[in-house]
Every structure is written in structure tokens, then in C-alpha cells.
Amino acid sequence: MASESSITTSGYIKHHLQNLTYGEKQIETSAGTWEATGQYGFATTSAEAAQMGFWAINVDTMLLSIILGTAMMWFFRSVAKTISTGVPSPVQNFAEMIIDFINDTVRGSFNGGKNDLVAPLALTIFVWIFLMNLMDLIPVDILPLAVAQGAALFGADPHHVFFKVVPSTDPNATMGMALVVFALMLYYSFKIKGAGGFLGELAFEPFGKMALPVNLVLETVTLLAKPFSLGLRLFGNMYAGEMVFILIATMYGAGLMLGSVAGLLQIGWAIFHILIITLQAFIFMVLTIVYIDMAHQHH
Amino acid sequence: MNMNATLIGQAIAFAIFIAFCMKYVWPPIMQALEERTKKIAEGLAAAERGRHEQELAEKRAQQVIHEAKEQANEIISQAQRRGNDIVDESKESARVEGERILTTAQAEIEQEANRAKDELRGQVSTIALAGAAKILDREIDDKAHTDLLDELVSRI
DSSP states (O other), X not given: OOSOTTSOHHHHHHHHTOOOEEEEEEEEOTTSOEEEEEEEEEOSSHXXXXXXXXXXXXXHHHHHHHHHHHXXXXXXXXXXXXXXXXXXXXXXXXXXXXXXXXXXXXXHHOOSSOOTTHHHHHHHHXXXXXXXXXXXXXXXXXXXXXXXXXXXXXXXXXXXXXXXXOGGGSHHHHHHHHHHHHHHHHHHIIXXXXXXXXXXXXXXXXXXXXXXXXXXXXXXXXXXXXXXXXXXXXXXXXXXXXXXXXXXXXXXXXXXXXXXXXXXXXHHHHHHHHHHHHHHHHHHHHHHHHHHHHHHOOX | OOXXXXXXXXXXXXXXXXXXXXXXXXXXXXXXXXXXXXXXXXXXXXXXXXXXXXXXXXXXXXXXXXXXXXXXXXXXXXXHHHHHHHHHHHHHHHHHHHXXXXXXXXXXXXXXXXXXXXXXXXXHHHHHHHHHXXXXXXXXXXXXXXXXXXXXXXXX
């Protein structure tokens, strides 16, 4: 719990669940409606962030995910540049272990013939999501406090600076990735089966030509369910996990007794969460491979 | 938890990371891994070949040793045979030589004896003549009596 006693538990939780949103500033009028000011800046309340509409951006999500992604790419690129076919260095060994694991998984799940995209795609998904999820293990208050105090140096009110540490608890992030996967699915469906083949699959299966509308509805739902389930599963799991961490963190403010219980709970949940973090990254990766594999298969 | 442009931003970032990974990360690492796999396979094959060759060489070496032993034995037995032959030969030649010497000596002895007999005969006839002359004490027809005596001598 934050040091200010004026912050309530629900306020603390809400504060933690709000992204740092940048967009057109909105003002609430006396009548309770919102007006755009025409100026751009960070939202200071959740309501304002919601009013910013689609053309706003969650700076914390973007910043952290790009930092993590860049770190990942830097790591693998540096290994790729110095890679030797002789005895590998420990760093190279570590990278090779990951790559071998990804390669095995891709080989096991993907039967669409030669495809140079799937394996690097799987590697990017697995490591990136793993790193984004891993941010969950950082105690919930450290980064937000640091950012708030840092912003205070520039004259911002630290209580109104939001910072959400785990990019994968932002549905924008997970759905953004799911959309890319969806686009790849569509691309390969059209490329491998042709427009006719793909649309035919949508229209004539599973019940044959007589039940075309039923088929179309069913298959379209099936198709659209894929990216949604992909993005929302990751989001839901990480959001729930983050929520448990936040709830545990609220116990720290409730005296020594509950505080020490909270410490134990946090350690326990963190250990358990390591599994979820890896599992969710793995599931996202495997489902992506399977979906792209399905886009390659003729029925 | 509002949906906003982060969706697009995240999708773009994701696409860029995928492209980077596909172009600069995956191929070199995969290539190196494949090369190493090939190298290890080659190394194992070479080791196998080496072991096989060593086995062959050992077998050949044993064969060579065996042959050499056989040859040595043969040479030894040949030498023994040859030695025996030589001993036999020298025995034979010694015997022949001894026999030859013996015969020569016997012939010489015989010759000597004959010569002595002849000489003795001559002398006996002379002595007999002288004795007869003395006994008869008169001149006898030398010629008629020499023939008579010669006949006598040849009968001795």
C-alpha cells in the first residue's frame, strides 16, 4: 500500500490497473460531460484516459514491450553474430537451448512444409511474451513508484501518474499480437489455398453445400474466435495473476501480522506464477504455430 | 483498460521484431547449429572408421607376426636339415676318403711285397746257382741250367 493513508484499497488497486495513457486531454464539464481540449498530454485519471478514445496510446505498455523486445533481439543478434560451430560459450549455449526447444516444438506441430517464417515467429512470440510476463514478478510497487517519483521531478502530481508494469496485462498488447497472428493466418490461407479454396472452406464446411449460411456463420465464428481466444487468454491469465499480486500487496498496509503473511503469500504466488508465465508464453506460441499450420492444410 | 492505438503500435512492434528475428537472428543460428550437427556426425563417422581401420591393422599385424613365425620355423628346420645333410655328407666323404687311403696303402703294400718277392727270387736263383756251382764244383752249362732254374723260380 502506498504511504499516503488517504489512498483507499480500491483506489490503490485502480491506480495499479490504469495504464499511462497519452492522448488528447479531456476536461469534465460541470454538466458531467467531457470536452476535448485540443491539447495533448498524459491522462491524469482513469476516466480521462477512457475518454481519450481510440487515438491515445498506452506509453507504459509500448515502452516496456519495446525495451524488452529490443533486449531480446539484441541478445539473440549478438549470439548470432559471434556464433561458432565449435564448443559454444555459456551464453551461446543458453541461446541455443532456447532455439533448439523452439525448433523442436515447431517441427512437432507444423506440417506445412518449408516455411521460413514460423520458427522465427515462434521464437519471437515465446521469448517476448515470456519477458513481458516476467515483469509480473517484479514487486508491484517498485516501478510505478519509481516512475511516479521521477515524474514528480518534472512537476507532475505523483498520485496521478499511472504506470502498469506488465505489458501483457494490457489487452491492447495481447490483442495487437493476436491481430498480427490473425493477419498471418489469413495471408497463408489465401496463399496456400487461394481465395476460392479459403472462401470455399468457409462456405461449404462442415455441412456441405446445402447448408451454406450455417456453414458461413459457424466457420466465420471459428475463424474469428482464434485471434480473440489467443489474445484474451494471455491477457486474462496475466491480468488475474497481476491482480493477485496487487491484492497481496494491499495486505502489507494492514499491520505486521498480515504483512508477514502477505510476504509468504507473495513468495508462494510468485513461485507458482513462474509456471504460469512460461506456460502462457508457450501456449501462445504453440497455438500460433497450430493456427498457421491449419492455414496450410487443405481439407 | 481501454482499447486504443496501443493495439496498432503493439502490432507494428511485433511485426518488426518478427521480421528482424526472421532475417538476422534465426538463419545464422540455425545454420551454425546444422553445421555443428554435421560436424559431430562427421566426427563420429571418422571415429568409427578409425576404429575399424585399427581393427584391420591389428588383424593384419597379427597375420604378419604369424607369417613371420612360420617363416622363422621353416628357416630353422631348413637349417637343421641342412646341418644334418652336411654332417652326413662329411661322414660319407670321410668314409670314402678313408677307404681310398686304405686301398692305396694296400696296393702299395702289395706292390712292395711283390717287389721284395721278385728281388728275393732273383737273389734266391743267384744263391741257388752259386750253391749249386759250389756243390757240383764244376762248370755246368750255364745256359741250360739257367733255363731250368728259371722254371724252378717261377714255380716258387
